[in-house]
Amino acid sequence: MGMGIDGLTSGLDTTAIINALIAAESRPQTLMKGKVTSDTALVTAMQALNTKFASLTTQAAALAKPGGLDMYQATSSSDAITAKLGSGAQSTSLDLSVNKLAQAHSVVSAPMTEWPATPAVMTFVKTDGSKTEVTAETGSLDDMAYAINHSAAGISAVKIASGKDAVTGATQYRLQLTAKDTGEANAFTAHQGSIADVDAGTSTKLTDAAGSAVLRTGQDAKVTLWAGTAAEQSITSASNTFAAIAPGIDITVNKLSADPVAVSVSRDAGKVTAAAKDLASAVNVILGSIFTQSTVTAGSGTDGSASAKGGLFTGESTISDAKTKLFSSVTTPVNGLSPASIGINTTKNGDLAFDADAFAAAYAKDPVATEKMLQTIASRVADTAKAISDPYDGALSQRVKGQQSVIDDLNTQIVDWDTRLTNRRASLQAVYTNLEVQLSKMQSQQSWLSAQISSFDAAASKK
Known part of the structure; x- marks a missing residue:
């Protein structure tokens, strides 16, 4: 590429001329860039809307599936028992008396200053006959407590001051x-001595x-x-919690109660109402989003004339059709x-209003019919939202993909235009640089001819 000398000979602002020519030739690229900007905003908005439809699909499908509205609550007539729902709950009612609370076996030794035997060994025997031997590093009661706490005996030990x-x-x-751990199975007998001493009958019980x-x-x-009643039955648990005492319900006993405590599981009308409200609200979010971004707003042009500006979704038939279908699926x-x-x-x-x-x-009047209608609506909403998203x-989704393809194609053309405009600028710079060179040569020739003519005139005047 030639070296440009801006107007050195011609006096022309060749850089400005070239920039003006490039600007004129780049107008198609400028229009494409504007199209990419507006189309990208549209794709972003459609993707956000598509995400809302996909979320609605999941929400509605969960309600529409068999058991999707099996929502229950657990209640207890007394604070002696706490009831908690689990999976697979069914309507039921139980009367229970609390006869015992679970408790952990606990013993305390006689007062001592250190372990009374050497080596300092203890053996714990559980209800099932299993034995665990614990040996402390020294006769220190701190060492014995440490050894017990870090053993597999399942027992915690603490040293307590008890006077002089x-x-x-x-x-x-x-x-x-x-x-x-609480429970009868975790009760133990503490022996001073080894497992061999216990087996031989030569150990001493701590108590x-x-x-x-x-x-x-x-x-x-x-x-x-x-x-x-003739069906009276007692149930025990190592802890104060009875898991799955009935399908989908756990209970925890808190205190004794000779009087029967009524524990019941019933359908939770409040949860079903909330589920219906949430579904209507999710649909409204989508309808409102489409309405807002499809609204045409009034404005004025640069010359003061009235104008109107459409929203991102204005004229988008795919989105308009989606709105109509979603609204119909509910109503x-x-x-x-x-x-x-x-x-x-x-x-x-x-849009929708939920009462x-x-x-x-x-x-309350007909829970079965009400749930059936709600599930039918939820099923239609799920099918519609899925077909859209x-x-x-x-x-x-297809509309988004198609629009993205257009953007990708435009970006490719924009890059091609960059190359084309770069080459065009180089070509124009070469032309104008050559023009300056040629003008410079012509000026030099003109100066030489003028000098020759002047010399002829001088010679002629001397004759």
């Missing part, structure tokens, strides 16, 4: 030993020493069903009955 020895005045301590005691005996929680009658009969109403703005009181009243063949 009456004879020596030395500070005395007791070891309190407590099973880490045989004067001043020692069994603080609590490990026991299971116990409840009685149908007390006072179309079910078996001749309007959704308004269960509180799902339409408004003059083209929780009307839904609750319909549910399915990533493979959804109408809106």
Whole structure:
């Protein structure tokens, strides 16, 4: 490429001339860039809308599936029992008496200053006969407590100060030993000595020493069903929680109760109402988003004349069709009955209004029919939303893909235009540089000819 000398000979602003020519030739590219900007904004908005439709598909399908509205609540007539729902709950009612609470086995040793035997060994024997031997590094009660706490015995140990020895005045301590888990199976007997000593019958029980005691005996929680009837039955649990005492319900006993406590599982009308409200709200979010981005707003042009500006979705037939289908999926009658009969109403703005009181009243009157209508609506919404947002063949998904292809093609053309304009600029610079060179040569020739003519004139005047 030639070196440009801006107007050195001609006096022309060749750079400005070239820039003007390039600007004129780049107008198609400028228009394409503007198209890419507007189309990208449209694709972004459509992708956001498509995400909302996909989320609605999941939400509605969950309600429409068998058991999707099996929503229950667990109640207890007394704070003696806490009821908690689990999976697979069914309507039921139980009367239970609380006879026992689960507790952890606990013993305390007699006062001592250090472990009374060497080596410092203890053996714990559980209810099932299993034995665990624990050996402390020294006769220190701290070392013995540490060894117990870090053993596999399942027992926690703590050293507790218990006054002075009456004879020596030395500070005395007791070891309190407590099973880490409640229940009869976790009760234990503590022996001073090894497993061999226990088996030989030569060990000493910790609680045989004067001043020692069994603080609590490990026991299971116990409840009685149908007390006072021929079907009376007791159930035990190692903890205070009885898992799945009935399908989908766990109970925790908190205190004794001779009087039967009524525990019941029933359908939760409040949860079903909330589910219906959430579905209507999710549909409204989509309808409102489409309405807002399809609205034409009034404005004025640069010359002051009136103008109108469309929204991103204005004129988008795919989105308009999606809005119509979604609205119809909710508002179309079910078996001749309007959704308004269960509180799902339409408004003059083209969206939905949910009447929780009307839904609750319909549910109280006929829960089966109300749930059936809600599930039918949810199924239609799920099918419609899926047909719109399915990533493979959804109408809106396909529209997004098509528009993205247009953007990609435009971007390719824009890059090609960059190359074309670069080459064109180089060509123009070469032309104008050559023009300056040629003008410079012509000026030089003109100067030479002028000099020659002047010399001829001078010679002629001397004759």
